[in-house]
Amino acid sequence: MTAKQIQGEIHALSCTIFPFYFLGVHIPAASLSASMKWTEHQEILREINPQYCKYKLLYVTPRVVRSDELLTKLESLSHRGWLTRIVIDEAHCISHDQGLEILKKKFPKVPVLALTATATVRVQEDVVKALDLVNCIVFKQSFNRPNLRYSVVPKTSNCDNDIVDFIKANHLDDCGIIYCMSNTNCEKIAEKLQECGLQAASYYGASTQEQWIMDDFKIICATDVFGTGINKPNVRFVIHQSLPKSIENYCQECGRAGRDGQPASCVLFYRYNDYIELKHILSRGMVDQSYGHIQATTRTGRILETCLDSLQEMVSYCENDVDCRRHLQLIHFGEEFNSANCQKTCDNCSKAQRIPGSSIDGGTPTSLVGSTVDNKYDRDFVEYEKLGEGSCGTVYKCRSRFDGLTYAIKKIAFMDCDTQMVVEEVRLLCKAQHEHVVRYYQAWIEDAPPSSHSSSVVSGSKILYILMEPCKQTLEKTVKDERLSSRTALAYFREIVEALVFLHDKHIIHYDLKLSNVFVDATGTLKIGDFGLATVVDTEREVGLIAAKFDIYSLGMILFDLYHPISDELRNDALLKLQDGDFPPDWCLELKHAISKLILWLLEANAYDRPSASEVLHFIDRFRNGS
Template sequence: MRSPLAILNSTFGYHEFRGPQAAVIDALVAGEDVLVLMPTGGGKSLCYQIPALVREGVGIVVSPLIALMQDQVSALRELGVRAGFLNSSLSAQEMWQTELALQRGELDLLYVAPERLIQPRTLELLHHSKIALFAIDEAHCVSQWGHDFRSDYLKLELLHREFPQVPRIALTATADVRTRDEIIARLQLENARQFINGFDRPNIQYRIAQKNNPKIQLMRFLRDEQQGNSGIVYCLSRNKVEQIAQWLSDEGFTALPYHAGLPADVRQKNQQRFLREDNIIMVATIAFGMGIDKPDVRFVAHLDLPKSIEAYYQETGRAGRDGEPATTLLLYGLEDVVKLRQMMAQSEGSEEFKRNEQQRLNAMLGLCEITSCRRQTLLRYFGDSLAQPCGNCDCCLTPPQTWDATQAVQMALSCVYRTGQRFGAGHVIDVLRGSNNEKILSFDHHKLTTYGIGKHLSSDEWKAIFRQLVARGLLDVNSDGFGGLLLNETCRPYLRGEENIYLRRDIKATNQSPRRANISDAIEAEDQGLWHALRACRKRLAEEQGVPPYVIFHDATLREMLEFRPLTPEQLRSITGVGDSKLKRFGDEFLAVIRAAEYEE
């Protein structure tokens, strides 16, 4: 019997174990059951691959993804390890050959999908083979409260019953205390040794920003920081995945879509290209990524809010597996919060399930809105700790500003109440800012005492307030599909002015997209009308003045007008590129264009 260290050196080419690897391997070689929580990139695979080579027999690895099995088996075969897999991608001939190799003891490691493992035929084969160990990878899939639940994982408890003498190891990079307890209970690992190696990924920089114009924000991120890098862009819907992938391709990036609605061969081809080529951007739903071994993913961007911190940690953890610097970017807004709250309220799950999902979402929102170190909050959620702020998240690098929003919050809550707790944030903001659109007039909301009391704040500033009130649980969202805002008991002391409240101040970023040939291509479809109206206004004024259009205002200034929609001279003056002289000479013209667009919408 060769020693684990000798195998580590001779087979895998490493000279020493990292962290708890040696202790995990020794326990498994000795025949003990083991539960391992280790960050992505921490070397979990070696914890079962080496014991499978040390112990007599074949190591059976339960893996949820076909593509992952194929890549791991290919890598092991390159190392001289006798490895194979059983899944639906094999032909009948290939399946027979693999089963024959198993029976003859010609395999060191066999990867099996969970649904394949629990079939009577597979169990019969295993009973007639010498088994070294069972490794249950991505063990958090067993948790019904988890973000990657797989029903077939629930049946893996049969391994303890059918093969009581064979040691088992369950591994995951993502599990809070509750999920950890469920893994132990469902897999009957009560007597297993536990190795919790921390959750910190210090090489990953975490950034979370309010969603202004996500295409422009993503483009700036990619062109300024990620030229030539491979990465993942996550979207909530299949349709958005395809739109963003096409848009990035049109912009000169090699971007591929991935979601469960694509044909299997397309998904497999795109995943293979991502794993094996450089400079690929995968635009995907959460159907993509679990167990992805690509070490040089330099960024992960989310264009929609993940449902939980577990999902966020798991998905961002696919960046920087090689330990080199990596960056994550999450863009989210009030519409994300409303959409997810509605989806959860309309879920067919039990009340307990809905409560747990809401708690997870609330924790995710808390991470988004905090003004202190994000990494400390992230680790604390998993029962881990960090003594000092990390210095490698946006809150540490650019500390956010806060402001006393007590009076504005009272206005917001009062307006929700006086409009009947039936309307979404957009309508309530229109009332606060004194809009005279048809909807306001038809409901007589221009007669309310809260009508126009919030003119001093821009539409975006009010959106930030409502986003944070919903995130903090001071406002609820109606589950009827219309997103109406509702008061709850939590907001009472703020509504009465009994408590002060400080909110994060959203920083207005410049909207000049770097090195763009045609900035119009990145304008959202719903903004195209106003964008072209602003450009037409600029062109007319330029012709009247006998100067090029950019002398009136640069594109970047028009983009900022488009984004922040100023309605007063004071608001327009705050736009980059609008000085006193231009405000006086051209301000009324541009304000008229914006007000007309706001009225039409």
């Protein structure tokens, strides 16, 4: 609506609900927020009355619009037909602003307009439901911004210098935004840019924002609280110095670049540690919000789960170094996009030629690429220790040339005809993201080097490289090196079972559970790994149910080994005796009666008589609680 149209409605008022308020230009407007002085608040309310309403636009926060005082004023205007519309800006935030459905109930005949630039299909449905809109009309256009170039860059210990180098090389005199995780980081980056001769400042509020808009300086460093309502056309770059909280946030923040239609850069500096830090911040923040309010715990838990899921999707986006960035963004918003139309305006589409059909779709953190001009493994990593070798491949400890961090990389040889099967297996494992499951960061496929001497590589084969989180050692070695206390053994076993519950819920069967395939990380946390035989089954059907019971049987041997380590030579004999209820002579039945009972349950000869992973977890928790 134009200013002229608004001015033409003599007494009419448009009420705009906006997370942050601002005043109209050359239009009688006012704003109400909880941060205002009480006297200012009352003065504005006095000028909103059924006899005469001074304002054409009233900007209010979600909290204020729900107040009885303002609702009474708006009802008076509505009865005289002077409340012409209700507008909810940034409508994708609706999940954080409960209670706005009252507006439609109070003013059923007043048109409601919900606006957002970043709403997934699910969020659109949430908005309609939350505002109690019936038979609403939806207007939308493509989320694609053809003039923006997207790239994800490994974040090194010299990230500040990398940012300076990028700006000097590509946007020396241009206007830009740098998003950081904290105000401290903003100040640090701004100081660094200033030292290097760049016009930069850290965001401190409205005055700093106004100076930047007026081009008093070129670069503003800010957290994600900055930018709502900004419409500065000449922003030539947006840099994310840390991980955004969601793809929606990322796209919205990138969308502040290039609004004049001219080319602009969107660069994200990524490292996995930022995910860990941000996950902790989000979790800690939710705990603080719900502390002392029991009734808020359930809702807080749901919000936290949604936030962490969104954060994980952002990680998957960053770690996908194959698929078109635009494609990944647009499918997230429910929009189809042909990657060929990207025209190499993202880092992935600008890379070397790939083998057709070798990449994985679906937003997983997997990146399977074919042979390129050079070898990614040799180019990007320094191999310095062999961790182990088995029938399903060889694992090496490697250091990344990008971020200097240590990773475990598993090499698995396979013939070209098996490519599709390998792709499906890795896609599956990359979805298994859990605290007690070894994390797969990235994967790619290359031709086996002609000069390879590895026993796991055969002539003419391909090699699947899987980049994984490094672990300190196997649980098997831990058990051999130290005699575990009963408390520690049970705690370890519970972590394994917790991971198995997660995997079975995802219909993933490990098929090779044993102490040597369970790992201990640097913090002492257990993680299931080495999924050489893993597969997906339908656990609701009989075949899938039997497959799941295979893992349960393995749990029985693991539990026995944790309490009573035994050599490989004696294991088969001990297993036969255990199935008959015959425990070793030094096994204290009284001390471990419940454990003995659980082992026998897990090792039941009839698979149908074995418990599910969830039942095992319930049994352990009851035992630990003394019930």
